[in-house]
Amino acid sequence: xxxxxxxxxKWLAEGIAGIQHYAFFMHRALDSNNLREALKYSxxxxxxxxxxxxxxxxxxxxxxxxxxxxxxLELFFKDExxxxxxxxxxxxxxxxxxxxxxxxxxxxxVGSIYIKSKEAPAKEVLKDLVEMCRGVQHxxxxxxxxxxxxxxxRDKLPDIGSEYEGDADTVIDAVEFVLQNFxxxxxxxxxxxxxxxxxxxxxxxxxxxxxQDLVGKNLHVLSQIEGVDLEMYKETVLPRVLEQVVNCKxxxxxxxxxDCIIQVFPDEYHLQTLETLLSACPQLQPTVDVKTVLSQxxxxxxxxxxxxxxxxxxxxxxxxxSKLSNAIGKVIEAQVDMPAVGAITLYVSLLTFTLRVxxxxxxxxxxxxxxxxxxxxxxxxxxxxxxxxxVVALLSAPLEKYNDIVTALTLSxxxxxxxxxxxxxxxxxxxxxxxxxxxNYSCISTADKVEVLFELIKxxxxxxxxxxxxxxxxxxxxxxxxxxxxxxxxxxxxxxEEMLKIICIVRKHTMAGGPKRLPFTVSSLVFSALxxxxxxxxxxxxxxxxxxPVTPKKIFQLLTQMIDSLSAVPSPExxxxxxxxxxxxxxxxxxxxxxxxxxxxxxxxxxxxxxxSKAQVTAIHLIIGTLQRMNVFGVENRDTLTHKAxxxxxxxxxxxxxxxAVYACSHLFWVDDQDGIKDGERVLLCLKRALxxxxxxxxxANVARGSGGPVTLFVEILNKYLYFFEKGNGQITSSAxxxxxxxxxxxxxxxxxxxxxxxxxxxxxxxxxxxxxxxxGSVAGEKFESIKL
Amino acid sequence: xxxxxxxxxxxxxxxxxxxxxxxxxxxLCPDLHITRGEYDEETRYPETKTLTIGxxxxxxCHGHQVIPWGDLDxxxxxxxxxxxxxxxTGHTHQFTAYKHEGGVxxxxxxxxxxxxxxxxxxxxxxxxxxxxxxxxxxxVYELIDGEVKxxxxxxxxxxxxxxxxx
Numbered sequence: 001x002x003x004x005x006x007x008x009x010k011w012l013a014e015g016i017a018g019i020q021h022y023a024f025f026m027h028r029a030l031d032s033n034n035l036r037e038a039l040k041y042s043x044x045x046x047x048x049x050x051x052x053x054x055x056x057x058x059x060x061x062x063x064x065x066x067x068x069x070x071x072x073l074e075l076f077f078k079d080e081x082x083x084x085x086x087x088x089x090x091x092x093x094x095x096x097x098x099x100x101x102x103x104x105x106x107x108x109x110v111g112s113i114y115i116k117s118k119e120a121p122a123k124e125v126l127k128d129l130v131e132m133c134r135g136v137q138h139x140x141x142x143x144x145x146x147x148x149x150x151x152x153x154r155d156k157l158p159d160i161g162s163e164y165e166g167d168a169d170t171v172i173d174a175v176e177f178v179l180q181n182f183x184x185x186x187x188x189x190x191x192x193x194x195x196x197x198x199x200x201x202x203x204x205x206x207x208x209x210x211x212q213d214l215v216g217k218n219l220h221v222l223s224q225i226e227g228v229d230l231e232m233y234k235e236t237v238l239p240r241v242l243e244q245v246v247n248c249k250x251x252x253x254x255x256x257x258x259d260c261i262i263q264v265f266p267d268e269y270h271l272q273t274l275e276t277l278l279s280a281c282p283q284l285q286p287t288v289d290v291k292t293v294l295s296q297x298x299x300x301x302x303x304x305x306x307x308x309x310x311x312x313x314x315x316x317x318x319x320x321x322s323k324l325s326n327a328i329g330k331v332i333e334a335q336v337d338m339p340a341v342g343a344i345t346l347y348v349s350l351l352t353f354t355l356r357v358x359x360x361x362x363x364x365x366x367x368x369x370x371x372x373x374x375x376x377x378x379x380x381x382x383x384x385x386x387x388x389x390x391v392v393a394l395l396s397a398p399l400e401k402y403n404d405i406v407t408a409l410t411l412s413x414x415x416x417x418x419x420x421x422x423x424x425x426x427x428x429x430x431x432x433x434x435x436x437x438x439x440n441y442s443c444i445s446t447a448d449k450v451e452v453l454f455e456l457i458k459x460x461x462x463x464x465x466x467x468x469x470x471x472x473x474x475x476x477x478x479x480x481x482x483x484x485x486x487x488x489x490x491x492x493x494x495x496x497e498e499m500l501k502i503i504c505i506v507r508k509h510t511m512a513g514g515p516k517r518l519p520f521t522v523s524s525l526v527f528s529a530l531x532x533x534x535x536x537x538x539x540x541x542x543x544x545x546x547x548x549p550v551t552p553k554k555i556f557q558l559l560t561q562m563i564d565s566l567s568a569v570p571s572p573e574x575x576x577x578x579x580x581x582x583x584x585x586x587x588x589x590x591x592x593x594x595x596x597x598x599x600x601x602x603x604x605x606x607x608x609x610x611x612x613s614k615a616q617v618t619a620i621h622l623i624i625g626t627l628q629r630m631n632v633f634g635v636e637n638r639d640t641l642t643h644k645a646x647x648x649x650x651x652x653x654x655x656x657x658x659x660x661a662v663y664a665c666s667h668l669f670w671v672d673d674q675d676g677i678k679d680g681e682r683v684l685l686c687l688k689r690a691l692x693x694x695x696x697x698x699x700x701a702n703v704a705r706g707s708g709g710p711v712t713l714f715v716e717i718l719n720k721y722l723y724f725f726e727k728g729n730g731q732i733t734s735s736a737x738x739x740x741x742x743x744x745x746x747x748x749x750x751x752x753x754x755x756x757x758x759x760x761x762x763x764x765x766x767x768x769x770x771x772x773x774x775x776x777g778s779v780a781g782e783k784f785e786s787i788k789l
Numbered sequence: 790x791x792x793x794x795x796x797x798x799x800x801x802x803x804x805x806x807x808x809x810x811x812x813x814x815x816x817l818c819p820d821l822h823i824t825r826g827e828y829d830e831e832t833r834y835p836e837t838k839t840l841t842i843g844x845x846x847x848x849x850c851h852g853h854q855v856i857p858w859g860d861l862d863x864x865x866x867x868x869x870x871x872x873x874x875x876x877x878t879g880h881t882h883q884f885t886a887y888k889h890e891g892g893v894x895x896x897x898x899x900x901x902x903x904x905x906x907x908x909x910x911x912x913x914x915x916x917x918x919x920x921x922x923x924x925x926x927x928x929v930y931e932l933i934d935g936e937v938k939x940x941x942x943x944x945x946x947x948x949x950x951x952x953x954x955x
Binding site: 479482527531577581584585618621622624625626628629667671672716720723726758762766769772 | 807809827828853854856857858862863865866869870872890891903904906907909
């Protein structure tokens with residue numbers, strides 16, 4: 001092929017050289033006003049264009065050289081004073097040129113001046129020229145010739161308001177001229193497919209596509225003619241153009257020209273001629289990519305609709321939606337081999353159109369989705385990724401338009417489309433839905449909508465297939481489940497009955513999620529339920545009796561079941577925390593037995609499942625902290641639980657932790673509320689126990705490391721002494737406090753103790769605190785006065 | 790105000806729960822200090838933390854470790870133990886700012902308005918601290934009934950030197 005290109009380069013160079021050669025002589029003739037010589041040399045120059053050897057893009061270069069020279073020639077022709085021949089005679093004279101191609105170029109050039117001179121009606125000259133050009137039937141040569149004609153005639157058409165308009169010349173004549181030129185050019189263009197240098201089909205098609213704009217230009221000209229109003233477009237222009245498009249039976253031409261029509265003519269025209277335009281589609285060759293044509297049309301019309309609200313009634317008036325959806329249906333039916341992605345892309349375009357033009361017509365939207373479902377049902381398994389992407393685009397469009405998943409949930413075909421997605425894509429779409437909800441703060445507030453929603457996003461909620469389990473990246477999985485957890489928080493209804501229904505539905509779905517998902521979803525749901533409990537607490541009136549639909553007791557039963565399910569994971573630490581939350585909530589509802597049961601569960605988990613020492617420390621503090629706040633327990637129950645708590649505190653692994661947990665337990669015996677327990681003795685017992693442990697810790701440290709242990713523990717206990725001293729615990733005496741301070745000082749200055757700035761600073765600030773209390777005056781000051789430092 | 794670049798430090802009492810939230814906070818400001826709450830999935834956050842900003846020593850702790858929960862006197866003990874001017878704790882989901890002879894105890898409340906067994910009717914809130922020399926101004930932002938309410942509290946330190954061991 002390289003040889004071929006080299007040859008072509010050579011011929012082009014030769015052609016250009018030829019043109020330049022004859023042009024030189026032509027210029028000389030022009031300068032000396034020698035018409036005869038000018039004609040002779042210009043004809044010879046134009047003969048270079050008679051070549052058959054050049055491919056279109058190279059012929060174009062040659063043509064442009066000639067074109068430039070013809071402009072100069074035209075200037076000369078125009079000035080009669082230079083050559084003395086009238087334009088009428090000139091028109092006759094140039095027809096004596098020997099070869100037809102140069103003859104016609106010259107004729108067109110003179111014709112241009114002829115029209116300008118107005119010595120004859122424009123229409124007649126134009127008619128003559130467009131007919132004469134028939135003499136050149138070679139595709140490339142003919143196309144360029146007619147292109148030349150189109151170019152020089154452009155500003156001389158008898159359009160409305162143009163100087164060339166007259167009684168005999170009307171815009172109809174202009175239109176006729178352009179249409180005829182267009183028809184002839186298209187015929188030449190199509191003929192290229194079957195003629196011309198033999199070669200590979202692709203090469204031929206490439207060459208043809210290089211010439212497509214020459215043909216399309218005519219349509220552009222038609223669209224620019226002022227006099228072509230809607231009426232004329234409808235009655236004359238479009239039918240004639242479509243006639244040519246359909247009859248030429250060439251797929252390349254048909255595709256290009258349909259697209260050209262859509263791009264070149266105004267959208268309002270398309271709306272008003274929708275039926276005509278669409279009816280041409282089935283008549284096109286089966287190999288034409290009609291779906292792209294239709295998509296382009298719909299996209300244009302969508303943009304038109306979006307441009308201004310005034311145009312929307314027009315759409316309704318011409319029944320655009322039904323026409324378009326019918327046309328699409330026919331195309332998809334006719335082209336059985338159309339790949340899924342093509343059909344779905346069509347539906348996406350139609351849906352975009354519908355959402356722009358008829359956003360309030362949810363029934364239309366649903367229809368489009370329904371048509372897509374039908375198509376998807378006929379495909380056994382949708383595996384094409386691009387098709388999947390298009391389905392996601394289809395489903396995302398209503399979400400974006402309405403900014404509200406609730407509207408999308410009312411579309412009956414929406415879940416049906418989602419059913420056809422494979423698991424991976426379902427999850428992608430589910431995430432899109434959840435993100436839409438988050439972004440728009442959508443409130444999904446009824447149980448049935450929640451049901452629909454969770455069906456839609458089921459790919460995230462549970463394992464659908466056995467096949468795809470565990471293929472997901474852990475990070476992605478976490479992100480998914482966190483999104484579901486967030487989603488659960490957004491589901492809310494003021495009405496307790498409805499809210500409970502929602503909780504039950506979510507529970508039903510999430511329970512099927514399996515141990516991997518439960519830790520994420522159970523927490524959110526538990527807190528939703530706890531919020532409901534609190535809401536019920538706040539309601540007036542008695543919530544007594546079983547016939548009331550929503551009671552805290554019923555919710556606690558649900559809660560227990562939910563938290564129990566965490567044992568399957570297992571997640572003992574989380575479960576413990578949630579049980580304690582429920583215990584506190586039960587406390588607020590005055591349900592002693594329920595609260596006790598929760599504490600039991602928490603302790604069981606602590607005993608049996610939480611072995612890690614650090615986890616135990618946190619867990620026991622949570623138990624103590626919660627228990628301290630309980631006021632619903634009777635003496636016996638309280639005693640049992642307190643005893644357990646202190647027992648476990650003393651049995652933590654590290655002495656330091658033991659000490660701290662035990663003195664935390666001291667607060668179990670002192671609650672500041674007016675009817676709270678205030679058992680000074682047991683408080684002191686706890687503190688003394690803590691002291692013993694601290695001592696033991698000191699001794700152990702001495703033995704094990706040779707140096708003293710944490711003096712800071714003693715300072716902590718001192719602070720606790722001061723706390724209860726201030727609260728008025730009579731069992732704590734100022735001498736006990738003084739003794740403790742002395743102990744600390746001893747320990748600090750003991751030889752074996754390494755200097756510890758932290759406990760020193762702690763002690764210092766504690767002593768400062770005592771001083772400050774002394775200076776306070778009133779009862780507190782008096783109390784503290786008794787402490788001698 | 791909550792755009793990257795405006796805040797120099799973020800002090801967080803804990804219960805961010807998931808790493809995503811930590812990552813988000815990091816985009817606001819790279820100097821992020823977090824202590825561990827009982828629902829944090831990241832177990833390596835410390836139980837307590839101290840840091841110095843300007844003339845102030847700050848202490849940070851989630852607060853579930855200090856019993857009784859929310860009790861000011863017990864929190865004051867922790868403040869003495871950490872030897873800080875300002876103690877920041879959470880857990881109760883209720884904004885408080887309390888000044889006593891030993892310094893200031895601030896609870897910024899819950900930034901999300903999350904459920905709490907301790908506080909009914911949680912209003913989302915957070916705190917901005919402006920530390921300038923010996924003065925700190927605390928701005929509290931609360932979302933109450935859909936409106937953001939701002940309040941401000943002034944604290945002044947009496948001595949320039951921070952507490953040192955004797």
